[in-house]
Amino acid sequence: MRPVYAVSGGVSKFAKARPDKSFQAVIKEAYDYAINDIGLDFKQFTEIVDGSVASYFSDHFSRQLMAGIMAQDYLGLCPKPGHRVEGGGATGGICFQEAWKAVSSGYMDVCVAYGFETMSHVETWKGNEFIALASDVSFDYPVGGFYSGYYAMMVTRHMKEFGTTVEQLAHVSVKNYMNAFHNPYAQKHQRLSIKDVRNSPMVAWPLTRLDICVMSDGAAATILCSEDGLAKLEKASGRRLPRVKVTGIGRGTDAMRMSDRPHDSYDKFMKSYALPHEIDSKETQAYYKKLWSKGFRYPGVHSFRAGRMGGKQAYKMAGITDPLKEIDFIELHDAYTSSEIQTYEDMGLCRYGEGGPFAASGKAFMPGIDYGLKLKDKPICPVNPSGGLIACGHPVGATGLMQAVFAIWQLQGTIKKHFKDDKLQIKNAQRGAIHSHAGTGTYVTVSILEKEK
Amino acid sequence: MPNKNNNETKREENLDGTIVFNLPFPKKLDKESLKQLKEMTPIVKRQPYHVEYLHSYAQDSPFFAGLTNHVFLGNRDPKTGYTYATPRGADMYTGNETEWVRLPDExxxxxxxxxxFGSEEFLPETPYVLALIEFEGANTLFLTRLLGLDPTKASLDWIGMKVKARYLRNSKLKPTDVYFVPAEAREE
Structure with a gap:
């Protein structure tokens, strides 16, 4: 495996609808931005780039098959190699990792990963129907297929087993909206209170509209390269580019139907799923033994085994043994406030069952922002400094790449340049994680990015 | 669709619209008016799409025949006994082909x-209760509709509640041919 640099990125404006431009033209906004940010023009970059990976989730939304090649030709990338990836909500994260593979394997020196979704071509409730088709159409969809409903079932189980509260969920929404207030790319700019979140219309009990991300039109692109690729880009642009390396990737999967998820024993959990810092702690082992004695089984419907596996692999590759202390920030797939809380646990920021108190503790908040909340702890590892999916929007195929772009900018220390506001710049950020998540936790990717020392 | 909450301040959008037969366009195509064309976007039109599929339940078919005959079936690994409350033709852990077993109605x-709220297809049925049901002797769950509970009084106390299966008299060959109600609900 060769070292891989994430050298640049661009994000289009995310909006409820972008009827002003075709999907190819929206991708080009993000693509041009990424090229210009390394000081190249379209023609110079076209000469250097070796190929691409395209990311979009649903053929239904655009009613256009093989949209990937239409982006490829619009961007002038033909006849270079390219392919489309699809893996539900994790499509963007998968795309980033496939581009990493292309470079790491030696197949390409410079690879561009681009993604988009145009969700505005159908009404919201038809869009929800399309998304629900990403559940088993024999056994799940016909019962009342609705993703918010699926996630709400996980929430009721999480609340019942661990005592998680709706106010703890609402902390995630308040945090992410407040962060997004300083991010010009975000679709939503609202300051909220816990009360606002709880008083917004109930969608699937106990999740309200403000617990759930919105549908969007948008695109994102990132440029990945090898050391040789970096040298070519630097030669063409005539300047030294900031070094952000991809130091770990991980990916896990789980059964499409939530009903099929295992309910495993303590021993199986410790053997196959526990993270190093959990295995090393006698206190944590005692905590988990107690959970199991109360009826906890893993992963059940309250936890994401795929997310745990993605994190575990990525941490191992990047040499991370205590994620909360060793990662400076995470851009995490918060399609729901509840899934952010579930993912804190999967990624080992806290133990299973402790996600609710962790969410309300302040540990995942940004320093220097007034959230209007009383938080017990100081920030340790800000989660979704950008505002996440909840406030930025979730144009599915672009989302995982958007996270990569924001992470690259954090590690470059260039948030002020791109956001025209440095409020969201994490001081001295050395290492960040991006987390992309599909279905009810079916495909999950975790990638680790680091500033080269 | 009608607004469902009284505190909504925005009307739901829909795709009802007007049929248009002509579009204004510059009379003269000189350099300036060609340049102005860039300001005359976007044109957005309605584009209906309808498909009929022949969906096969394939190896899972006996489950639906079971529901039609008011029998709740699951699958079991013949060697390990691992039992699926939602049908599955092969066991995930051994790769063995599963066999059919009758599951309890409770x-x-x-x-x-x-x-x-819900997907467009199910919006008219809101509010409805979705539930995952666990069964004695089964290792996995079953997704269903739960009836007989007041949807405005959702409570975590519903978790753990004993429920029993009910079947549609006129089968639709859908997983909703079976639904569940609280065990103490009176027989109808």
Missing amino acids: GKVHAFTVCH
Whole structure:
């Protein structure tokens, strides 16, 4: 495996609808931005780039098959190699990792990963129907297929087993909206209170509209390269580019139907799923033994085994043994406030069952922002400094790449340049994680990015 | 669709529209008016799309025949006994082809939600209760509709509640041919 640099990125404006431009033209906004940010023009970059990976989730939304090649030709990338990836909500994260593979394997020196979704071509409730088709159409969809409903079932189980509260969920929404207030790319700019979140219309009990991300039109692109690729880009642009390396990737999967998820024993959990810092702690082992004695089984419907596996692999590759202390920030797939809380646990920021108190503790908040909340702890590892999916929007195929772009900018220390506001710049950020998540936790990717020392 | 909440301040959008037969366009195509064309976007039109599929339940078909005959079936690994409350032709852990077993008509609520909104197809049915049911002797769960509970009074106490299966008299060959009600609900 060769070292891989994430050298640049661009994000289009995310909006409820972008009827002003075709999907190819929206991708080009993000693509041009990424090229210009390394000081190249379209023609110079076209000469250097070796190929691409395209990311979009649903053929239904655009009613256009093989949209990937239409982006490829619009961007002038033909006849270079390219392919489309699809893996539900994790499509963007998968795309980033496939581009990493292309470079790491030696197949390409410079690879561009681009993604988009145009969700505005159908009404919201038809869009929800399309998304629900990403559940088993024999056994799940016909019962009342609705993703918010699926996630709400996980929430009721999480609340019942661990005592998680709706106010703890609402902390995630308040945090992410407040962060997004300083991010010009975000679709939503609202300051909220816990009360606002709880008083917004109930969608699937106990999740309200403000617990759930919105549908969007948008695109994102990132440029990945090898050391040789970096040298070519630097030669063409005539300047030294900031070094952000991809130091770990991980990916896990789980059964499409939530009903099929295992309910495993303590021993199986410790053997196959526990993270190093959990295995090393006698206190944590005692905590988990107690959970199991109360009826906890893993992963059940309250936890994401795929997310745990993605994190575990990525941490191992990047040499991370205590994620909360060793990662400076995470851009995490918060399609729901509840899934952010579930993912804190999967990624080992806290133990299973402790996600609710962790969410309300302040540990995942940004320093220097007034959230209007009383938080017990100081920030340790800000989660979704950008505002996440909840406030930025979730144009599915672009989302995982958007996270990569924001992470690259954090590690470059260039948030002020791109956001025209440095409020969201994490001081001295050395290492960040991006987390992309599909279905009810079916495909999950975790990638680790680091500033080269 | 009508607004479902009284505190909504925005009307739901829909795709009802007007049929248009002509579009204004510059009379003269000189350099300036060609340049102005860039300001005359976007044109957005309605584009209906309808498909009929022949969906095969394939190896899972006996489950639906079971529901039609008011029998709740699951699958079991013949060697390990691992039992699926939602049909599956092959066991995930051994790769063995599963066999059919009859599952009890009673179970417990494992998790639930009340959907106040839903996909377009199910919007007219809101609010409805979705639940995952656990069964004695089965290792996995079954997704179903739960009836007989007040959807405005959702409570975590519903988790663990004993429930029993009911069947549609006129089968639709859908997983909703079976649904669940609280075990103490009176027979009808």
